[in-house]
Amino acid sequence: MNDALTLVKKTAPxxxxxxxxxxxxxxxCAELFAEAGVPAVEITLRHADAWQMVKMFKDLVPNALIGVGTVLNRRQMLRAVDEADFAVSPGFSRELSMLAHKTLSTYIPGVATATEIMAAMAEEHSVFKMYPATAIGGVALLKAMSGPFADAVFCPTGGISQANYHDYLALPNVHCVGGSWIVPSEEALAKDREGYVTMLKDLYQ
Incomplete structure (x- = not known):
């Protein structure tokens, strides 16, 4: 799925x-991201209004790719195909992989082990979400995976912060990282919106 590679390159770092x-x-946050030129956003399905949030971002951040995260089942995947630009899962499911191929959708499956990477590569995936990255070995694990899986590209997520994300990006098999620290709370945004605009522009422009 080359679209997944294009996606992680576009959204880097x-x-x-x-x-x-x-x-x-x-x-x-949509208004903030639109002003700052954020290229892509993954909205997790962990809130009752998540699908409304996806639509809101599609409307308010038209120049960004808007994806759905925490896609766990067929129903969510099919809805993501219709309403989002890409889908991301925390683990690997052959059923979801087949749906993504059938609908020609951009999909990044999650992996945590060599076995899962092999299973996903057998379904022609080469771009993966390594999750939960820090808890399962972090930088050391990704370095180890580069040997047997030289063609695999990772977007590690989970436990990554402003303090350590550069350590991940220094690895040749990591094209971007997933992070929640650049999504401000309402309180933080109210306190220092201009600071977040500057931070985001520095990241992406």
Whole structure:
């Protein structure tokens, strides 16, 4: 799925992984991301209004690719195909992989082990979300995986922060990281919106 490779290159260095607290929080961040020129956003399906948030981002951030994260089943995948630009899962499912191929959708499956990488590569995937990255070995694990899986590209997510993301990006098999730290809370945004605009522009422009 070469579209997945294009996606991680476009969104480098950081894919915002957003778990918004409310529709108002999502709207405030959408307006921020539009102003700052954020190229892609992954909105997790961990809120009852997540699909409304996806639509809001599609409307308010038209120049960005808007994806759905925490896609766990067929129903969510099919809806993501219709309503989002890409889908991301925390693990690997052959059923979801087949749906992505059938619908020609951009899909990044999650992996945590060599066995899962092999299973996903057998379904013609080469771009993966390594999750939960820090908890399962972090930089050391990704270095180890580069030997047997020289063609694999990773977007590690989970436990990655402003303090350590450069360590991941220094690896040749990591094209971007997933991070929630660049998605401000409503309180932080109210306090220093201009600071976040500057930070995001520095990241992406």
């Amino acid at each position: 950081v894919m915002p992984v957003a778990q918004f607290k409310s529709l108002d929080h999502a709207r405030a």
